[in-house]
Amino acid sequence: MIRFGPGNLRIPKFERPVYVVAGGMTDFRKKYPEKNTCELVTEATRMAFEENDLKVSAEELRREVNWCVYSQFADHFGDQLLAASKVHDYLGFDPLGNIEVKTGGATGGSSVLAAAQAVASGYASCVPVVGWERMDEVPTKVGNSYIASAACKDFESELGWMYAAYYALMAQRYQYENEVPRETLAKIAIKNHGYARFSPYSQNPGEYTVEDVLNNDIVSDPLSVLECCVMSVGAATLVLADEETAYRLSDNPMKLSAICGGTHTLRTADRRNMPILLLPNETEETYKEYFNGRRHEWPGFSSFLASRMAAYLAYNMAGIHDPVEDFDILETHDAFTISDIQTYEDIGLRPYGRGREFIESGEAYHGAKLPTNMSGGLIGSMHAVGATGIFQIIELLWQLQGKWDKYHADPEIWTKYGKKKPDDFKSLQVDGCKKGCAISHAGTGSHVTCAVLEKP
């Protein structure tokens, strides 16, 4: 669809407010043979129910639940179809209804969207959203083939069986059009590996220099290993509720003022040229000069229409005018350094063609204008795909509640995961944090959700 009719751009509306009450997660690892999937999911859910300073016991909260949403990307990886049923039973929620959501890398975000729809419509009043991925049953090379099964198998998958290659194609084109210094891209990897050092849950923390990133092994030219997300095992659980239930459960629930989804063609190749869909902080004037030079198409290979669509709907739904001004914290789906820069533009942090400025200005760092991926993101912390979009919103929840330290700074949590809290540990709590945004993203931009979580 490249021309919109009057109904296509309708701004979504919740019939009643939706709140996020609690969150829990496991740590994330490349391999996790010590625990099976059911055990991991229980660990994350128990943390959400028992360790979020709720006003009710875990048992009382279990008795509030009336619908469940499960989030797992790939049956291939877990090698268990209908895994949601197994997990639902293991958690003791039978015979309550449930649904399992699948939208690739955005499965977590879409699952939260499905749960929010259930609460907002009145269908349910208390909904756990439970996500996981078990990516360690096969070698990494086979895992990459499984992930590339989420490209078009008739016309794309055979070309590399490797998603990083599909992003590398976009990276080359983006760089041809925008000429972002490689150092700027490396800074995103350094930032997210660096923030992951302060998370006991993270899989791939590290202190790196620009040279480390640029001289690292190339996966698919130009992307190096350190610029690509990890492949993880782990789980995350979020609890959503309506207003009355939320305040009965918690003194400090956060309002999910919007969560909206957009899509675009699975094959990057099939993206037709169309007019730019403008965000509230853009006008036609913004792009008067845009199509000069090497940029002559939108979205082309350099932009994600799905991200733009999701942000367009969510910003209008939540009354966001300028994301850099209005948000205090952001979690992006930094699957690759290049896609992070693309996303900055799609969600309006900078106009198209100027995404690099968001990193170069320093705004994306802790203590600056819009701290981004304090969690360590997908590059530093985790990408247990079904859990990822849920993990992002849990990190936002704890930041907004002012409880980041409780879940990251306690040395006992580090010990629990067999890790040592770094001697130079730094709190990444964002002071005065009132409004946050999370982007969950699939394919080469096939599905994207944009969530806005705020203090009520």
Add this chain to the structure above:
Amino acid sequence: MANPWPTAQAEVISESPLAIKNPKTWSHYHTYGGWGKFFQGLQQKKLLATRCTNAACGEKSLWLPPRCECVDCWHPTEWIEAPQSGEIVTWSLVKYPGELFRLPADTTLISVELEGVCTKLMSWLKDGKAEIGMKVKAVFNTDAPTNTILDLAWVPA
């Protein structure tokens, strides 16, 4: 007589925690359906694209990969040969391909723009060093076809 125990031995990967190997070796029967004409066309050294036949529809570009129905109106499309030379829109040299890749590492993937085609076909460069804007022409694997998209490749024009 009691049924025997299974004879296949499950290979134990680890004793603690107990982990075993589950082998899988079957094939999928996969139909291209209406898109099969495109792959058969490659064997005749033709690049077959599709175009909407609905006079009332505004979408009159060629589509490659082909679609049997128009994306904008769902009317049937017709098959039309696309040009066999075009320009590289983007490229990447794949260093660590996934398990099922039938070409060697260091293969160059490309996306190709063709005159009159609204899509940018993903393919691979069989010879030469890729650059954005480089002119390329199609070559076809007809000797030992895989009947996949790999039967089409490009070389410098």
